[in-house]
Amino acid sequence: MTEVLHPREAARVAGPDEAVSIDELALAARNHGMPLEALRFDLTPPGLHYLLVHYDIPFVDPATWRLEVGGHVSAPLSLSLDDLRARPAVSRTVTLECAGNGRARLLPRPVSQPWLDEAVGTARWTGCALSSLLAAAGVRDGAVDVAFTGADHGTERGVEQDYRRALPIAEALSDDVVLAYEMNGAPLPPQHGAPVRLIVPGWYGMAQVKWLSSVDVLTEPFTGYQNEVAYRLRASADDPGVPVSHIQPRALVVPPGFPDFMTRRRIVDAGTVPLFGRAWSGRAALTRVEVSVDGGASWAPAVLGEPAGRFAWRGWTFSWAATPGEYRLCVRAVDEFGAQPVEQPWNMQGMANNTVQRVAVTVR
Amino acid sequence: MTEVLHPREAARVAGPDEAVSIDELALAARNHGMPLEALRFDLTPPGLHYLLVHYDIPFVDPATWRLEVGGHVSAPLSLSLDDLRARPAVSRTVTLECAGNGRARLLPRPVSQPWLDEAVGTARWTGCALSSLLAAAGVRDGAVDVAFTGADHGTERGVEQDYRRALPIAEALSDDVVLAYEMNGAPLPPQHGAPVRLIVPGWYGMAQVKWLSSVDVLTEPFTGYQNEVAYRLRASADDPGVPVSHIQPRALVVPPGFPDFMTRRRIVDAGTVPLFGRAWSGRAALTRVEVSVDGGASWAPAVLGEPAGRFAWRGWTFSWAATPGEYRLCVRAVDEFGAQPVEQPWNMQGMANNTVQRVAVTVR
Numbered sequence: 001m002t003e004v005l006h007p008r009e010a011a012r013v014a015g016p017d018e019a020v021s022i023d024e025l026a027l028a029a030r031n032h033g034m035p036l037e038a039l040r041f042d043l044t045p046p047g048l049h050y051l052l053v054h055y056d057i058p059f060v061d062p063a064t065w066r067l068e069v070g071g072h073v074s075a076p077l078s079l080s081l082d083d084l085r086a087r088p089a090v091s092r093t094v095t096l097e098c099a100g101n102g103r104a105r106l107l108p109r110p111v112s113q114p115w116l117d118e119a120v121g122t123a124r125w126t127g128c129a130l131s132s133l134l135a136a137a138g139v140r141d142g143a144v145d146v147a148f149t150g151a152d153h154g155t156e157r158g159v160e161q162d163y164r165r166a167l168p169i170a171e172a173l174s175d176d177v178v179l180a181y182e183m184n185g186a187p188l189p190p191q192h193g194a195p196v197r198l199i200v201p202g203w204y205g206m207a208q209v210k211w212l213s214s215v216d217v218l219t220e221p222f223t224g225y226q227n228e229v230a231y232r233l234r235a236s237a238d239d240p241g242v243p244v245s246h247i248q249p250r251a252l253v254v255p256p257g258f259p260d261f262m263t264r265r266r267i268v269d270a271g272t273v274p275l276f277g278r279a280w281s282g283r284a285a286l287t288r289v290e291v292s293v294d295g296g297a298s299w300a301p302a303v304l305g306e307p308a309g310r311f312a313w314r315g316w317t318f319s320w321a322a323t324p325g326e327y328r329l330c331v332r333a334v335d336e337f338g339a340q341p342v343e344q345p346w347n348m349q350g351m352a353n354n355t356v357q358r359v360a361v362t363v364r
Numbered sequence: 365m366t367e368v369l370h371p372r373e374a375a376r377v378a379g380p381d382e383a384v385s386i387d388e389l390a391l392a393a394r395n396h397g398m399p400l401e402a403l404r405f406d407l408t409p410p411g412l413h414y415l416l417v418h419y420d421i422p423f424v425d426p427a428t429w430r431l432e433v434g435g436h437v438s439a440p441l442s443l444s445l446d447d448l449r450a451r452p453a454v455s456r457t458v459t460l461e462c463a464g465n466g467r468a469r470l471l472p473r474p475v476s477q478p479w480l481d482e483a484v485g486t487a488r489w490t491g492c493a494l495s496s497l498l499a500a501a502g503v504r505d506g507a508v509d510v511a512f513t514g515a516d517h518g519t520e521r522g523v524e525q526d527y528r529r530a531l532p533i534a535e536a537l538s539d540d541v542v543l544a545y546e547m548n549g550a551p552l553p554p555q556h557g558a559p560v561r562l563i564v565p566g567w568y569g570m571a572q573v574k575w576l577s578s579v580d581v582l583t584e585p586f587t588g589y590q591n592e593v594a595y596r597l598r599a600s601a602d603d604p605g606v607p608v609s610h611i612q613p614r615a616l617v618v619p620p621g622f623p624d625f626m627t628r629r630r631i632v633d634a635g636t637v638p639l640f641g642r643a644w645s646g647r648a649a650l651t652r653v654e655v656s657v658d659g660g661a662s663w664a665p666a667v668l669g670e671p672a673g674r675f676a677w678r679g680w681t682f683s684w685a686a687t688p689g690e691y692r693l694c695v696r697a698v699d700e701f702g703a704q705p706v707e708q709p710w711n712m713q714g715m716a717n718n719t720v721q722r723v724a725v726t727v728r
């Protein structure tokens with residue numbers, strides 16, 4: 001697996017007055033976020049869970065599908081779906097989020113999938129521990145990265161490729177990582193990677209390779225497109241940057257009251273308004289959630305619900321004594337490393353942006 | 365059920381250089397089309413079927429849900445889900461399409477949910493025939509319309525409402541109409557109207573009221589917002605117009621080859637390229653499908669597959685002898701009333717637009 005080193009072209013950044021293009025809209029029409037009222041579900045049903053497909057959904061025949069595990073191993077494996085299912089099953093409840101979530105609110109806006117706030121979902125993923133497969137294959141000394149290849153094929157900025165992303169060897173050997181063949185107790189739906197996908201708890205979506213076809217153990221750092229160019233944190237065009245990895249902390253609230261169709265502005269009756277939402281962080285343990293009804297000028301603590309595991313979102317509640325007026329409702333998660341920013345943490349490709357959510361509310 | 369007559373304000377029409385707004389994008393991030401590669405499925409899985417929710421998804425408890433059937437009837441009914449399920453079940457395979465499909469390609473663009481080509485899907489809907497319920501309730505002489513109310517609540521252009529749309533009495537009494545509690549053999553998912561929704565085969569999506577709560581037989585024409593203002597065909601601001609009803613003919617092709625991520629432009633290897641797609645019409649029987657590889661200048665017939673019922677899409681195939689170059693692939697459906705237009709049939713709200721699909725293809 002030798003890869004051509006690609007020039008590190010950033011995504012194009014839109015001009016100051018440049019609105020969303022038809023190309024961006026075409027991505028938004030195919031891919032979809034999770035309607036925020038679905039935060040109520042502990043486990044997001046598949047049709048509501050966010051979805052990002054880089055190219056086309058490939059339709060893989062589970063009867064003939066094979067997973068090739070090779071590269072720098074003692075005993076390469078070639079496994080059928082029945083082979084995988086015959087191994088001990090493990091399950092993980094994991095919140096997944098697209099690394100580009102929030103991108104379309106950035107100023108200036110990097111041009112790519114134009115997410116607002118909703119590129120998230122939580123599911124129970126069941127499959128085979130990657131570490132057990134790598135142990136069976138016998139990872140040899142000197143392994144550095146492990147590359148995962150999907151069956152989805154396309155071009156990005158002129159580079160034709162099967163979707164492929166790599167993890168550092170230490171991460172790949174962690175017990176957390178799963179080759180999943182079930183989502184919420186049912187076989188994976190086609191759009192979520194059937195028959196088998198990777199689940200790397202705590203990492204953004206680009207690591208969660210769908211329609212998995214091969215696992216390759218590498219002795220050199222992986223230089224493929226999705227690590228080297230696409231999913232990379234770069235402060236400026238001169239910055240070589242680093243690959244995107246763990247999910248930053250984020251809290252979202254179920255928008256209260258009811259919406260206006262076109263603006264999604266909320267209308268709420270005055271009185272005690274129970275707020276509910278979820279919060280998560282992939283990089284560290286969540287410590288608290290805070291609510292602001294004045295656009296982030298002042299904050300009050302929310303009540304955290306029971307945790308559902310290290311990598312799953314956690315419910316929270318807040319009781320808002322709402323009086324008539326116009327409000328900008330904000331929520332923020334805080335983890336061991338700090339709080340979500342109120343001001344945007346801009347980067348060239350709009351990755352790992354976790355600016356606080358703002359919800360416009362009219363209390364009547 | 366008296367309704368205030370609303371001024372017939374059209375949706376706002378964007379200026380000639382006005383690109384897609386954040387409000388339109390927010391609708392596109394929540395709602396979603398069917399990725400066109402899913403045309404391959406006879407029945408669209410729920411997570412791939414198009415979805416448009418006007419307000420929020422309401423979460424209705426099936427254990428306490430009731431359907432009220434009243435108005436101009438002899439014996440009003442109040443039914444539980446078990447009551448409905450105890451009645452004879454009927455199933456219909458139905459292609460649903462949003463009346464706003466294609467809106468975002470119109471020039472000038474009416475400002476609303478910005479659909480491109482993908483607001484479609486086909487499912488097998490199972491439930492109770494509406495005609496049998498209306499017979500049990502005893503529709504009295506003089507009935508004109510039947511109004512259907514959902515549990516979803518919001519405002520549109522200042523009008524607060526539960527979503528409500530009406531059918532003419534003759535349509536409501538047709539044997540085709542179903543109160544569905546299953547989609548593709550499983551209980552309705554929350555976003556598709558659980559526990560019960562209306563299915564009116566051959567009509568655009570605005571008639572398919574989700575989260576159904578009541579059925580009201582009326583002695584006067586229904587003047588509610590969704591018939592009188594929102595879903596209305598109007599050629600100009602002075603035109604009172606008519607309510608949107610039946611689905612116009614449309615064909616779509618599975619885009620061949622593989623895509624570029626950002627532009628969705630297709631790349632195809634030269635040679636014989638098998639094309640596959642679907643076509644449908646709600647207003648009349650489909651007679652043929654045609655393919656153009658020169659942007660609509662010349663057309664050749666496709667081979668139609670077996671029909672799957674009057675209201676379900678029909679597969680078609682075409683063998684394309686592709687030589688290197690740049691192409692604009694188009695497909696069009698023809699029914700007893702005519703063909704899809706190559707030039708846009710514009711109206712004030714971008715309704716029932718069925719301009720032919722255009723797919724940019726590079727053959728290499």
